[in-house]
Amino acid sequence: MKTRILTILKETDGFVSGQELCDALHVSRTAVWKVMRQLEEEGYVIEAVRNKGYRLLEAADVMTEAELGSRMKTRWLGRNLVYFPETDSTNIQARRLAAEGCPEGTLVVADRQNAGKGRRGRSWASPSGTSIYMSFVLKPDIPPYCASMVTLAAGMAVVKAVEEETGLETGIKWPNDAVAGGKKICGILTEMSAELETIHYIVTGIGINVNQKEFPEEIRESATSIGLELGREVNRSALIAKTMEWFEVYYDKFLKTKDLSLLKEEYESMLANLNRQVRVLDPAGAYEGICRGIDREGRLLVELPGGEVKAVMSGEVSVRGIYGYV
Numbered sequence: 001m002k003t004r005i006l007t008i009l010k011e012t013d014g015f016v017s018g019q020e021l022c023d024a025l026h027v028s029r030t031a032v033w034k035v036m037r038q039l040e041e042e043g044y045v046i047e048a049v050r051n052k053g054y055r056l057l058e059a060a061d062v063m064t065e066a067e068l069g070s071r072m073k074t075r076w077l078g079r080n081l082v083y084f085p086e087t088d089s090t091n092i093q094a095r096r097l098a099a100e101g102c103p104e105g106t107l108v109v110a111d112r113q114n115a116g117k118g119r120r121g122r123s124w125a126s127p128s129g130t131s132i133y134m135s136f137v138l139k140p141d142i143p144p145y146c147a148s149m150v151t152l153a154a155g156m157a158v159v160k161a162v163e164e165e166t167g168l169e170t171g172i173k174w175p176n177d178a179v180a181g182g183k184k185i186c187g188i189l190t191e192m193s194a195e196l197e198t199i200h201y202i203v204t205g206i207g208i209n210v211n212q213k214e215f216p217e218e219i220r221e222s223a224t225s226i227g228l229e230l231g232r233e234v235n236r237s238a239l240i241a242k243t244m245e246w247f248e249v250y251y252d253k254f255l256k257t258k259d260l261s262l263l264k265e266e267y268e269s270m271l272a273n274l275n276r277q278v279r280v281l282d283p284a285g286a287y288e289g290i291c292r293g294i295d296r297e298g299r300l301l302v303e304l305p306g307g308e309v310k311a312v313m314s315g316e317v318s319v320r321g322i323y324g325y326v
Contacts, residue, residue: 001025001027001031001035002035002038002039002066003065003066003069003070004024004025005021005025005032005035005036005039006039006056006066006067006069006070007069007070008021008024009046009054009055009056010056010070010071012055014055015047015049015052015053015054015055016053016054016055017052017053017054018032018033018053018054019053020053021053021054036048036054042062042064042067043061043062044056044058044062045057045058061129061211061233061234061235061236061237062237063083063109063111063129063236063237064083065081065082065083067237068081068083068109068237068240068241069081071237071238071240071241072241072244073241073245074105074241074244074245074248075248076104076105076248077105077107077136077244077247077248077251078105078107078136078240078241078244079105080102080103080105080106080107081106081107081109082097082106082107082108082109083108083109083110084108084109084110084111085110085111085112085128086110086111086112086113086114086128087108087110087112087113087114088113088114088115089113089115089135089205090108090109090110090113090133090134090135090205091135091189091191091203091205092115093108093110093135094106094108094135094136094137094203094205095191095193095201095203097137098137098139098193098200098201098203099193099201102137103137104137104138104139105136105137105138106136106137107134107135107136107137107244108134108135108136109132109133109134109240110133110134111128111129111133112128112129112133113133129211130209130210130211130212130213130225131207131208131209131210131211131212131225131236132206132207132208132210132236132239132240133205133206133207134205134206134240135203135204135205135206136203136204136244136247137201137202137203138150138201138202138203138204138251139199139200139201139202140199140202140255141199142199142255142258143197143199143258144192144194144195144196144197144198144199146258146259147190147192147194147199147202148175148190148298148314149254149259149260149297149298150190150202150204150251150254151175151176151188151190151204151314152175152176152260152263152267152294152298153247153250153251153253153254153260153263154176154188154190154204154206154247155172155175155176155177155178155186155188155270156172156246156250156263156266156267156270157243157244157246157247157249157250158170158178158186158188158206158208158243159171159172159178159270160246160270161239161242161243161245161246162178162180162185162208162226162239164242164246165234165235165238165239165242166226166230166234166239167230168180168226168229168230170185170270171270171271171272171326172267172270172271172272173272173273173319173325173326174271174273174291174294174300174314174319175298175300175314176188176314178208179272179325179326180224180226180229181224181229182324182325182326183221183222183223183224183325183326184209184222184223184224184325185208185209185223185224185225185226185229186206186207186208186209187206187207188204188205188206188207189204189205190202190203190204190205191203191205206243208226208239208243209223209224209225209226210225210226210227210234210236210239211225211226211227211233211234211236212225212227212228213225213227213228221325222324222325226239250263257296259296259297260294260295260296260297260298261296264293264294264295264296267294268293268294271291271293271294272326273291273319273321273326274291274292274293275290275291275292276290276291276321277289277290277291277321278290278291278302278319278320278321279319279320279321280302280312280317280318280319281317281318281319281320282312282317283317287304288305289302289303289304289305289310290302290303291303291319292309295311298314299311299312299313299314300312300314300319302319
């Protein structure tokens with residue numbers, strides 16, 4: 001009921017009467033009043049005027065299941081929503097739900113993680129009240145080797161959502177880090193349960209630095225937040241909903257071809273180091289070249305000094321800019 005009332009308040013230009021809410025939800029005026037009190041306790045500013053009803057004046061950066069549900073405009077992604085004020089890791093919880101048979105598109109969101117992790121087992125700082133920690137479950141009919149391409153589509157969704165929701169100019173550092181001002185604002189981790197030729201499920205976890213004001217010294221030179229770059233706070237729930245909308249768009253295109261051929265041009269328009277010199281940190285030996293985009297499988301195309309173009313796989317190497325993170 002709280003989600004429905006929030007949605008109605010947000011979609012109404014002006015006041016909505018208590019009776020209208022009672023009729024729409026088939027509940028008593030007392031039940032409506034109780035929900036309004038709960039919303040105010042969560043940080044919403046609601047004006048109540050006799051003979052007029054209720055009007056939503058202001059919503060703080062509220063992160064609740066009702067708030068997220070009221071903003072979700074997707075067809076299937078995020079429609080089954082699980083919210084935790086605190087959990088070990090949204091990826092862990094999403095994998096648990098997937099193993100139990102949850103529907104495709106299940107979205108897990110937490111205000112705080114105490115066991116978050118990034119690529120290659122690195123820990124991911126997860127304070128409360130500042131960031132986005134979310135994971136969603138996919139069950140695509142694709143070969144397992146295609147799963148890594150989902151991560152690139154997720155990176156595109158974050159970049160598009162951040163720019164559309166906040167106006168901040170962002171880009172992608174291959175393969176999927178969203179960056180702003182030459183620093184990282186987002187990390188994405190995709191995990192999979194599969195057999196030789198069959199995917200049981202994919203869990204894609206996304207962590208976005210939204211309103212952090214400072215970072216540990218060891219990552220201060222390479223990490224930033226959307227709020228720091230803009231000089232103002234950003235609504236996390238709105239950004240989550242917008243990211244889900246754009247991921248649906250890109251994921252649908254990916255499934256049509258089971259590769260990135262329909263996304264390649266737009267992905268390259270977001271690529272922060274396109275046509276710039278990069279350093280490839282390969283275990284067999286580091287080398288430098290010019291980034292020339294990606295191929296249809298999401299491999300980075302690096303032009304070597306002699307003119308040869310090498311396709312680099314994301315699971316094998318890291319790529320850095322010559323003079324910084326990007």
